[in-house]
Amino acid sequence: MADADTPLVLIVDDEAAQLALLSYNLKAAGFRISTAKDGDEALLAVAEQGPDVILLDWMLPRLSGLEVCRQIKSTAAGRDAAVIMVSARSEEADRVRGLETGADDYIVKPYSVAELIARVRANLRRLRPTAAGQALEVGDIRLDPDTHRVTRQGQVLHLGPTEFRLLGALMERPGKVWTREALLDRVWGREIYIDTRTVDVHVGRLRKTLLSQGGEDPIRTVRGAGYAMG
Amino acid sequence: MADADTPLVLIVDDEAAQLALLSYNLKAAGFRISTAKDGDEALLAVAEQGPDVILLDWMLPRLSGLEVCRQIKSTAAGRDAAVIMVSARSEEADRVRGLETGADDYIVKPYSVAELIARVRANLRRLRPTAAGQALEVGDIRLDPDTHRVTRQGQVLHLGPTEFRLLGALMERPGKVWTREALLDRVWGREIYIDTRTVDVHVGRLRKTLLSQGGEDPIRTVRGAGYAMG
DNA sequence: AAGAATTGTCACGCAACCGTCACATCGCGG
DNA sequence: CCGCGATGTGACGGTTGCGTGACAATTCTT
Structure with a gap:
């Protein structure tokens, strides 16, 4: 290709x-x-x-x-x-x-x-x-690429574009541990001059939104490696 | 599929x-x-x-x-x-x-x-x-392609041709997020030298008309992505 | 032909969003 | 218990995307 x-x-x-x-x-x-x-x-x-x-x-x-x-x-x-x-x-x-x-x-x-x-x-x-795209679903979280809508237990959550793409990447392969570099590549594209710590910040923001209605933290931090869903 | x-x-x-x-x-x-x-x-x-x-x-x-x-x-x-x-x-x-x-x-x-x-x-x-023989219907908005008429809660709304087609495209698949490019393709057809920002303007005009009789804004803006109905 | 309606573009302004930093906190090995 | 690197997070300046009024060009009406 x-x-x-x-x-x-x-x-x-x-x-x-x-x-x-x-x-x-x-x-x-x-x-x-x-x-x-x-x-x-x-x-x-x-x-x-x-x-x-x-x-x-x-x-x-x-x-x-x-x-x-x-x-x-x-x-x-x-x-x-x-x-x-x-x-x-x-x-x-x-x-x-x-x-x-x-x-x-x-x-x-x-x-x-x-x-x-x-x-x-x-x-x-x-x-x-x-x-x-067909809707992704992990636990009680749903992400529909078509309508660009994210819900948790029916509650609609508002995400910015970057957080939306980040969540999409994580949900695409539940359980897989993504390195920060891989996420930068996948979510940010070829913007390689971006600090890997930026990923942490966005994961943080994403978590905050996902937890805003209560419930468990669906994102797992793997120390020394990266992040994973589920 | x-x-x-x-x-x-x-x-x-x-x-x-x-x-x-x-x-x-x-x-x-x-x-x-x-x-x-x-x-x-x-x-x-x-x-x-x-x-x-x-x-x-x-x-x-x-x-x-x-x-x-x-x-x-x-x-x-x-x-x-x-x-x-x-x-x-x-x-x-x-x-x-x-x-x-x-x-x-x-x-x-x-x-x-x-x-x-x-x-x-x-x-x-x-x-x-x-x-x-079906008119499109989303919420309290009705679009009848046959009579070329748009109503909201019974009130007849007057739309220009472009706004009519735009609304039709949006209503055809409620919830789906259309990119500006997709809307240009769908609504403007082969007039390809049109700025994507023009879509914004027409969405604005459409909104103005739809809201003229009161009611919620039925068009959702998805930042970084496009527009959707409902 | 003149007036009205519609269209595409632009400029401006605001709000949302982004990336970075600084500092707090945590986890783990000693 | 200590130390150090890794991670969480609030704050902040800069940027960008989007809403909107104005305007000229074009088309439709009358």
Whole structure:
């Protein structure tokens, strides 16, 4: 899958200038970039790197963009990617008819860079649909990722975003002891410049909220190791 | 995982590759999928499973898509489904003929998957309330998609089109937290260059109207996540 | 054509939230 | 019982997310 959490965009175009332009703009927008000059390179890149979004020029030497698209979509890695066809032709009649591209989206030249970036973003978020989570339950505590609601014995508890994610991580695997580092990774993401003691503080706040209606402390401190639920 | 709540889409196409492709993409979009390779299978599936939406390829072996559509619409289960004809032809004449036989919508190849999904959703939206004849109701708020009317404790409220759709989206799944991005997708559709903060403004306006006659705020803000109804 | 309604964006302000520190407390080995 | 490192926790400054009034652009009505 994706190595870092920043999305990887594969740009396929045979014109070097075009490639450079798109590359520059998308990099500036915060994406990781990979490029390919023709269909063969593209297919190789897809297999090797598993991009999240593929910008595919309609006109390519050798294999047409259409054919490349079909082949991409027939691979495992390709199915997980959003393909955006980039076409110079705006005429409906010019489009190859009778052929289903399988593209997730298309964009017609001339287009603005802003629109392109917006399209890439839109397809990214469409690609990762709401990870239909089912409610977690440990003891008398319930956490519903869908409604973002935490209850204890029916009582609704109010948690901040970080505490919500923290509780979610802990509840996901009851009994498992998480090190502070693991929790930082899981809850805070790649914000590695954060003091591990911060975890203690948030665990403290979480405990306070969980205990506000009475009941046992559901979070176990494992001295020298970390925290666990249940 | 097969929630009876999630819409069932029947895909009718004689090309296996096409079938697999559509199947995959619509599954990823959160629908339940059923498939058929020809008209006979399609009619059987309609009768047995009562799909909500039927994607019907124009070109089929044996019976034409047109004829299949006619037959589907002549069955009880078929009348309650939205039929979307999928065709390589863009001719106006064909479109008219397609719609005359009872198809609810029409989409021409090549189309983007995003567009297809949008169409399926649009037809579902149009279909659901009419078929069930049910207005949405959350607490003391009623939204009737048929008459395009919103009331709270009997009082008729006046909403602009965007706020109406926004409220509809929120009410469709009470309790579910929608991210701003999801709401943009759902309410604003393909107008993708819209700032996510715009959602806040419209939620604000919606709230103002809903509260104009007194009562509790029915919209819950989930900090760092989005909005939910109820 | 003029007025009304609706829409998207922005700027400002407040409240919630966050990360860090300092100090209190605890647990464990000697 | 002592000492030391690990953990609990109240307080605090800084940041961020969100609510909202204002405004220009656009569309709908009349």
